[in-house]
Amino acid sequence: MEQNIHLTINDEESSVIVRSAETLLTTLRDKLGLTGAKPGCENGDCGACTILVNDWPMKSCLMLTCESANQKITTIEGLKNAPIQKAFLEHWGFQCGYCTSGFIMNCHALSLIHPDANDYIIENWLQSNICRCTGYEEIKEAIKSVLNHNNPYIS
Structure with a gap:
């Protein structure tokens, strides 16, 4: 139908x-x-x-x-110069690029919903996406760079 x-x-x-x-x-x-x-x-x-x-x-x-x-x-086509897109480039948060749009969308939502996210919240959110090519450190650094830097719980 x-x-x-x-x-x-x-x-x-x-x-x-x-x-x-x-x-x-x-x-x-x-x-x-x-x-x-x-x-x-x-x-x-x-x-x-x-x-x-x-x-x-x-x-x-x-x-x-x-x-x-x-x-x-x-x-991803609807994000227009969102800070997380620039952060992924600056922190090399990608390799082959296949999973990148999904990670960027997830991280963009994280920055909207939890702008003061600590490491625990970041880890939790990143568990919903898988990358076969790289470690997640660059992605974590990208998301941390767009979150509120005044949060004492972000290391």
């Missing part, structure tokens, strides 16, 4: 016809041409498809497109 869904993605209105079981990842990539969210495991383990839904990180492979109606969706 197909239905017409109205979406708000990156502050733009879109209308798409989707199957009831279609994931948001599929809709973003195949119908809207937003390919920054990457298919990886497609079962919620790797985080390569992370987007923001109402400023909270969500794995788009786990969300049905029909569930995303009336939600504010942000993809």
Whole structure:
């Protein structure tokens, strides 16, 4: 069964016809041409498809497109010079780049929701994304560089 869904993605209105079981990842990539969210495991383990839904990180492979109606969706294409993007470049928080957009979206949400995050919170949030190419130290340094530096719990 197909239905017409109205979406708000990156502050733009879109209308798409989707199957009831279609994931948001599929809709973003195949119908809207937003390919920054990457298919990886497609079962919620790797985080390569992370987007923001109402400023909270969500794995788009786990969300049905029909569930995303009336939600504010942000993809990596919707971030315009966010501090975390620059921080990833400055701290070499990437290697092959496949997982990078998911990490950036997750870290951007972390900076919005927990601007004073300590090491424990950072570690917890980073567990939702997997990188096969690099250690996570550069990514941790990138996120720490955009968080509030007045927090005594950030080392």
